[in-house]
Amino acid sequence: MAEPILTVEHLVKGYGENTVLDDVSFSVRPGEVVVVVGPSGCGKSTLLRCINALEPTQSGRVRLGNETVAYGGKGLTSLRQRIGMVFQSYELFPHLTVLDNVMLAPLKVAKRPKDEVQKEAEALLDRVNLLNKARSYPRELSGGQKQRVAIVRALAMHPEILLFDEVTAALDPEMVREVLDVMLDLAKQGRTMIIVTHEMQFARAIADRVIFLDGGKIVEESTPEAFFDHPKTERAQKFLRTFTFDSVK
Amino acid sequence: MPDLGLNVLLKGKNMARLLGGLWVALRISLLSVAISIPLGILLGVLMSGKNPVVKAILRVYLEIIRIMPQMVLLFLVFFGTTRAWGWDLSGETASVVVFVLWGTAEMSDLVRGALISIPKHQYESSEALGLTKAQTYWYIIIPQTVRRLIPLSINLITRMIKTTSLVLMIGVVEVLKVAQQIIEANRMASPNAAFGIYLVVFLLYFLTCWPISLLASYLEKKWR
Numbered sequence: 042m043a044e045p046i047l048t049v050e051h052l053v054k055g056y057g058e059n060t061v062l063d064d065v066s067f068s069v070r071p072g073e074v075v076v077v078v079g080p081s082g083c084g085k086s087t088l089l090r091c092i093n094a095l096e097p098t099q100s101g102r103v104r105l106g107n108e109t110v111a112y113g114g115k116g117l118t119s120l121r122q123r124i125g126m127v128f129q130s131y132e133l134f135p136h137l138t139v140l141d142n143v144m145l146a147p148l149k150v151a152k153r154p155k156d157e158v159q160k161e162a163e164a165l166l167d168r169v170n171l172l173n174k175a176r177s178y179p180r181e182l183s184g185g186q187k188q189r190v191a192i193v194r195a196l197a198m199h200p201e202i203l204l205f206d207e208v209t210a211a212l213d214p215e216m217v218r219e220v221l222d223v224m225l226d227l228a229k230q231g232r233t234m235i236i237v238t239h240e241m242q243f244a245r246a247i248a249d250r251v252i253f254l255d256g257g258k259i260v261e262e263s264t265p266e267a268f269f270d271h272p273k274t275e276r277a278q279k280f281l282r283t284f285t286f287d288s289v290k
Numbered sequence: 291m292p293d294l295g296l297n298v299l300l301k302g303k304n305m306a307r308l309l310g311g312l313w314v315a316l317r318i319s320l321l322s323v324a325i326s327i328p329l330g331i332l333l334g335v336l337m338s339g340k341n342p343v344v345k346a347i348l349r350v351y352l353e354i355i356r357i358m359p360q361m362v363l364l365f366l367v368f369f370g371t372t373r374a375w376g377w378d379l380s381g382e383t384a385s386v387v388v389f390v391l392w393g394t395a396e397m398s399d400l401v402r403g404a405l406i407s408i409p410k411h412q413y414e415s416s417e418a419l420g421l422t423k424a425q426t427y428w429y430i431i432i433p434q435t436v437r438r439l440i441p442l443s444i445n446l447i448t449r450m451i452k453t454t455s456l457v458l459m460i461g462v463v464e465v466l467k468v469a470q471q472i473i474e475a476n477r478m479a480s481p482n483a484a485f486g487i488y489l490v491v492f493l494l495y496f497l498t499c500w501p502i503s504l505l506a507s508y509l510e511k512k513w514r
Contacts, residue, residue, distance in 0.1 A: 122420035
C-alpha cells in the first residue's frame, strides 16, 4: 500500500476550556477520498483549518509527505501551495476577474510563465463549463458558478491534496449538484481529497472512507457502505437518523 | 427679471478677485488634503492594529476632533496658540493646521472602516493559496481597501472644500470674504448685489465640488 500523503497525528485543539479536536489521528493515501461527517460543531471544519495551519493547535501534528505543517511554522507558504482549500463561502477575490482569480497564485506564488498559466486556467475553466465567464467578475456569477471557480482556483496550483469545507452548504439546492458533479469528476481523475459535507448521499457516492467525528473525536472510521448501512456506534446511528424521515410516518 | 446686481461683477477686477478668493479656499483645502490623506492612512492602519494603547489614544483624538465644531478648532489654533505660546500663525497657516487635524481624523476613521470591512476569509483564502502575508496585503487586501476608500475620501475632499468658508472668521480672505467686501463696497450703488454675488459664490462652489462628486459616484458604481 502506498505511503500516506497526509498524516494527522494526535491533533488536539481547543478554545479555552472548550476542546474542539480531541486526539484526532488519521492518514490519507494518494488518490483517496476521505469524507468527514458529523453533527454541527463536532470540529469538522476546524479539522480542515488545522490541516492547512489556518489555526494554531495545542498538540499533535500534521504531516504532508515528510514535512510538518505547523501554524506560523517555517516554509508554511510553500507547504500550503501543495494543499488546495475550498471554503463554504467561496471567497473569490471580488476585485479580480474569474481568470485573474485563478491565475493569481500560479503567477505570483509559483512564478510560472503567464502563457502557460493562462492556457491551463482556461482549460480548467472549460472543464467546469465556465470558460465563457473568464472575464466576468465574481459578483456577476451565481453561487454555484463561484464555487466552481473557487475549485478551479485551488486546482491551478497543482495541489497534492484538496480540502473541501462544506462547499455546498451556502448554495441553493439547484446549484448543489453542479458543484458536486465537479467534485465527482475530480475523484474520477484520482485526486486526493478530504471532504467535509452534510450531503450524505453524495458522501456515500464519492467516499473511499468515511470518518465520523463527534465531540472532537473520531467515533467511527470505515467504508461508506459499512458506515451508512451498518453504523457500529449508537452515536453514528443517531446522527444518520437525523437525515431520514421514516420514523416520523 | 429683477436686478440681481450682477453688473457689480464687471466693475474693476471684481470677478478676478472672486476667483482669487476661490483659489485661496482651494489652496487651503488641497494642501490640507495632501497632508491629511497619507497621515490618515497611517493612523487608520494603526487604529485597526492590535496595540490597545495606540488604539485608545487615536480614538480619543478622533472623538475630540469630531465633537468640536471646526470653528472652535480654528479659534483655538489661531487665537489660542498666540495667547498660550505667543505663536504668530497667519490665518492661512492656522486654517491648514486645523484642516489637517480634522482631515486626518476623518480619513483615519475611513481607512479603519475600509480595512475592517474586508472579511477575515479573504486573508485566509489568500494564505491558503500559498501567498505570503505581504503578497496577501499587496494583491488582495490593499486593492480592495483602496476601492472602498476612494469614493469616501473624495466625499471628504468636497466637505473640506465647503468647510473652508469658515476660515473668513480668522481673517483669511477667501471667496466668501471677497464676496462680502464687494457687496459692502457697492452697498449704495447696487443694493441688490448681495443676491448676484452670493449666487456667483454658490456657482463657484458648485462648479468646484460637483465634478468631484460625480467622480466619486462614478467610481462607486464602477467598483461596486
